[in-house]
Amino acid sequence: MASASQDSVFSLTDTGRSVPLSKVLCDALEAVIVSGQMRPGERLNEQQLAQRFGVSRGPIREAIRALEGAGFVEAVTNRGVFVRQLTVVEVRELYDVRAALFGLAGRLLAERATPEIIAQLEGLLSAMELAAANRDFDAYYPLNLAFHEAIVDGSGNATLAAQYRTFVKRLNLFRARSLVQGGGLAVSNREHRQMVSAIVARDPGWAQETHWQHVSAAKDRLLKVVRSEAEQASNQEDQQQIQGG
Amino acid sequence: MASASQDSVFSLTDTGRSVPLSKVLCDALEAVIVSGQMRPGERLNEQQLAQRFGVSRGPIREAIRALEGAGFVEAVTNRGVFVRQLTVVEVRELYDVRAALFGLAGRLLAERATPEIIAQLEGLLSAMELAAANRDFDAYYPLNLAFHEAIVDGSGNATLAAQYRTFVKRLNLFRARSLVQGGGLAVSNREHRQMVSAIVARDPGWAQETHWQHVSAAKDRLLKVVRSEAEQASNQEDQQQIQGG
DNA sequence: GCGATCTGAAGTGTTGACACTTTTACGGAA
C-alpha cells in the first residue's frame, strides 16, 4: 500500500456515525484502488486494513464483498483478495460495454436535452478546445471528465449513470493508466464537437452513433498502443535470446 | 419468507467446503429473491436467516453486501435490508440499459458467429415457433431463455454476459413478473427471426438494431400494460370516491 | 377515551476470539 500508515484522509473517527462502517470503508477502499495507491495484483490484507482504519475485520470484509461484486477486486478462498488485474481482452470487453452504455446516454440525452445542459456542454467544449490548443493536459483532463459526466447524468437514467461510472473506474485498473485517459486531444475534441451537434439537433440515432464511436475510437487508440508495446517487448526478448544464446 | 423453515434445498452442510459460506449464501439468497420466494419490500432478517441456514450472522451480512451491490436488495441503516422494490421509472431504466447491452451482444455475435451457433439459434427458433403455434407457453419460456442466453454467451464478451444476466434478474423484481416474461409470442418470434437473419448475414449494424429493438419492444409492451393498469386503478379509485362521498 | 412517555424485546452494527489453511523460515539429509 504505497505509503501512508495512518493518514486521516479517511476520517471515520469523526462522527456519531449514522452510516455504517462497511459503507465508509467501501468508499475508502475503492478510492485507494481506483486512485492507484494500490496496484493491480496487490493483496488486501484484512488485518492490516483493519488496523490502518482502526476498525475490526468484520466491516472490512463486508466492504470487500461489495468491491468484489463491482469488479474491483478478486477473492481467492483462503488466500485473500487482490486488486483486479485486467488483461487486454478484458479491457476490450469493458470498452465495448462502455461504448454501448455511452451510446445509450447520448441517445437519451438527445431526446430530452434542456437548453441549460446544451449550454453547459458547449461551455465545456470551448474550454477543452482552449486547453487542447495550449496542450494543457492538466486543464483538459478534468474538463473532459466533467463533459462525460454531464452527458451521462443528463441522460436522466440513474441506473445507466451508475453502471457507466463503475465501468470507467474499472478501466482505471488497467496497467497503462495514462493511456486510458490520454490519446490525441485534437482528435478527441473533434469527436466531442460531433456529439454535441447530434444532441443539439435532437437526433437520437446520430447521437448514439457519435457517442458510441467516441468510446470505440478511444478503445482503438489504446489497443493500438498496447499492441505496439507488446511487439516491442517481444522484439527485445528476441534480441536478448540472440545475445544470450 | 413465503414458507419453508429449514428446507434443505440449499444444502450447505454437505461438503468439506472449499468455497466460503458467504458465496454459497449469496447464491442461495439471490435464488430466494429472484425466484420470488421473497417479495419486493420484504425484509431480510439477519438472525432469522442465520438460523435458517445454520450459520452465524457474519457470512450472512457479507452475502447481503454483495446482493446490495448487484441491486437486489436495499439496506437502511439500523433498520435492515429489504428486497428491492422497482418503480415503473426504474423498470424503464433497466430495460433501456438491457436493450443497449443486448444490442451490443447482437453486434458482436454478428461479427463472430460460428456455423454451430447459428445452427443452434435456428434450432431454438424453430422450436419456439412450434411452441408459439401451439400456444404452449410452458414450452416456449425456457426456449426463449436459452435463445437469449445463447446470443449473449455467443457474443464472446464475458463482461457483457455477466452484466446482462444481472439486469435480467433484476427485472424479475418487478411486481408484474408474468408481464416481464410474457408478451405476444407471435410478435416476439417475428423479431427473433429478424435477429437471426441479421446474424446469418453477418451484418453488425443490422444485428445491433434488431436486438436492441427486440428488448425495446418488450419494454413498450410491458409499460403499455402497466399504464392501462394504473389507469384502471385510478378510475376505480374515482368510482369509490364518488360512491364514498 | 386519547395521547405522550416509558420500558422491554427485537434487530442491526461492531468487536474480539478461535479454528483451519496457507505461507514462510528453519534445519537436516543427500
Add this chain to the structure above:
DNA sequence: TTCCGTAAAAGTGTCAACACTTCAGATCGC
C-alpha cells in the same frame, strides 16, 4: 549446495457476545 520435510507465523473463515438503535406494547396523565 540443494532439496525436502517440518514447524512456527501469518492470514482467512467463522462464530458468539456486546453496544446501541429501533420498534411495539403497556402504563400513566390529561
